[in-house]
Amino acid sequence: MTVYHAAHCWLDGRVVRDVQIEINGGRFTRISPNEKGEVDIRLPGLTLPGMANAHSHAFHRALRGRTHADRGTFWTWREEMYRVAAALDPESYLRLARATYAEMALAGITAVGEFHYLHHGPDGTPYHDPNAMGHALIEAAREAGIRITLLDTLYLQSGVDGRPLEGVQRRFGDGDPQRWASRVAGLGAAPHARIGAAIHSVRAVPAHHLGELADRGPLHIHLSEQPAENEQCRAVHGCSPTELLDRHGVLGPQLTAVHATHLTDRDVKLLGGSGTGICMCPTTERDLADGIGRARELADAGSPLSLGSDSHAVIDPFEEARALEMNERLASRQRGRLTVAELIRAAANHASIGWDDAGEIAVGKRADLVAVALDTVRTAGAEPTGALLAATAADVTDVIVDGRHVVADRRHTAIDVPRALAEAIS
Numbered sequence: 319m320t321v322y323h324a325a326h327c328w329l330d331g332r333v334v335r336d337v338q339i340e341i342n343g344g345r346f347t348r349i350s351p352n353e354k355g356e357v358d359i360r361l362p363g364l365t366l367p368g369m370a371n372a373h374s375h376a377f378h379r380a381l382r383g384r385t386h387a388d389r390g391t392f393w394t395w396r397e398e399m400y401r402v403a404a405a406l407d408p409e410s411y412l413r414l415a416r417a418t419y420a421e422m423a424l425a426g427i428t429a430v431g432e433f434h435y436l437h438h439g440p441d442g443t444p445y446h447d448p449n450a451m452g453h454a455l456i457e458a459a460r461e462a463g464i465r466i467t468l469l470d471t472l473y474l475q476s477g478v479d480g481r482p483l484e485g486v487q488r489r490f491g492d493g494d495p496q497r498w499a500s501r502v503a504g505l506g507a508a509p510h511a512r513i514g515a516a517i518h519s520v521r522a523v524p525a526h527h528l529g530e531l532a533d534r535g536p537l538h539i540h541l542s543e544q545p546a547e548n549e550q551c552r553a554v555h556g557c558s559p560t561e562l563l564d565r566h567g568v569l570g571p572q573l574t575a576v577h578a579t580h581l582t583d584r585d586v587k588l589l590g591g592s593g594t595g596i597c598m599c600p601t602t603e604r605d606l607a608d609g610i611g612r613a614r615e616l617a618d619a620g621s622p623l624s625l626g627s628d629s630h631a632v633i634d635p636f637e638e639a640r641a642l643e644m645n646e647r648l649a650s651r652q653r654g655r656l657t658v659a660e661l662i663r664a665a666a667n668h669a670s671i672g673w674d675d676a677g678e679i680a681v682g683k684r685a686d687l688v689a690v691a692l693d694t695v696r697t698a699g700a701e702p703t704g705a706l707l708a709a710t711a712a713d714v715t716d717v718i719v720d721g722r723h724v725v726a727d728r729r730h731t732a733i734d735v736p737r738a739l740a741e742a743i744s
């Protein structure tokens with residue numbers, strides 16, 4: 319058993335002073351506000367629930383600082399991304415993902431949803447262990463000290479019109495949903511790992527197969543990130559991608575739609591009315607010039623929000639949360655569109671990746687904590703409640719995952735993260 323003292327703690331949607339937090343067996347067993355007695359470890363600053371990174375492609379981390387300065391489009395960026403995808407094998411992917419997940423831990427992320435489609439060898443031939451790449455990701459998360467939900471992705475074609483996979487895309491495909499399902503059945507869960515599913519997009523899976531994954535949860539899908547996807551979907555199916563998912567019974571609380579940037583009013587109603595989750599990835603969406611999604615309207619319609627660092631142009635849940643609100647301000651010309659409590663709920667939405675028992679500092683929940691310094695050049699003088707809108711990942715001092723102290727005094731306890739990143743990417 320370990321007892322922590324949090325100088326300021328985010329409890330029940332507000333900041334409370336002097337909170338004692340008892341952890342036993344990886345769970346919170348006692349939470350006592352206004353207590354100053356003997357404790358094992360003191361967390362100065364503001365203590366928040368552990369953050370969930372609901373949308374990650376670990377290998378995109380290798381593109382950091384290499385693609386952002388150029389002109390071009392989402393589609394030319396995708397060519398660069400495919401070049402990285404073509405070069406990885408299970409061993410090099412383990413190194414890259416381990417370093418990337420350790421960077422996430424340093425930023426206050428305690429669980430990642432890995433949207434995984436880099437399955438097979440370079441020409442599409444399965445590895446000896448057909449889940450070698452998925453197992454590398456699960457091992458990477460274990461070594462980095464965070465939980466993972468492997469959202470193993472069904473990817474069957476290269477366009478809405480049914481064009482076959484080509485080039486590096488052959489690494490992504492299993493041929494049909496049955497072969498995908500039998501491979502995924504070979505993925506073992508672990509105490510830190512859960513297996514979920516993903517449909518890459520309405521581009522990559524024929525419409526008549528969409529419903530086959532509908533009852534799998536957590537289920538994720540890229541949705542309407544680019545207007546081109548909407549146009550292609552309309553040309554082939556005569557409806558929006560959201561309407562296509564509705565037609566095939568895929569919408570619902572088990573589903574998280576990633577991006578959901580270019581939606582019609584009807585799409586917003588369908589997504590919200592069905593309780594479909596929405597994962598926005600503001601730092602990636604701005605890097606790729608995708609556009610601004612309709613976070614406030616989707617939340618009002620009934621969609622729980624979550625956040626992802628997606629392409630890892632930035633790994634900083636504070637920046638993602640802040641960008642969600644700031645994008646709303648730019649688009650609406652109104653301030654305070656999402657409250658701090660709503661932003662923390664989105665940043666700590668572990669349920670979106672299947673960890674329903676995490677994301678809150680409350681008795682019985684998984685013991686994830688993130689301590690944020692309130693005495694840095696960015697945060698000094700800030701009110702603790704406002705610190706979320708001032709802090710960055712660099713202000714995280716301590717991270718506890720399932721009761722284990724993974725980041726202490728701004729350092730990862732097991733990995734030299736900058737060095738591991740440099741070695742994995744060079």
Ligand SMILES: [Zn+2]
Nearest residue numbers: 375433540628
């Ligand atoms: Zn993505």
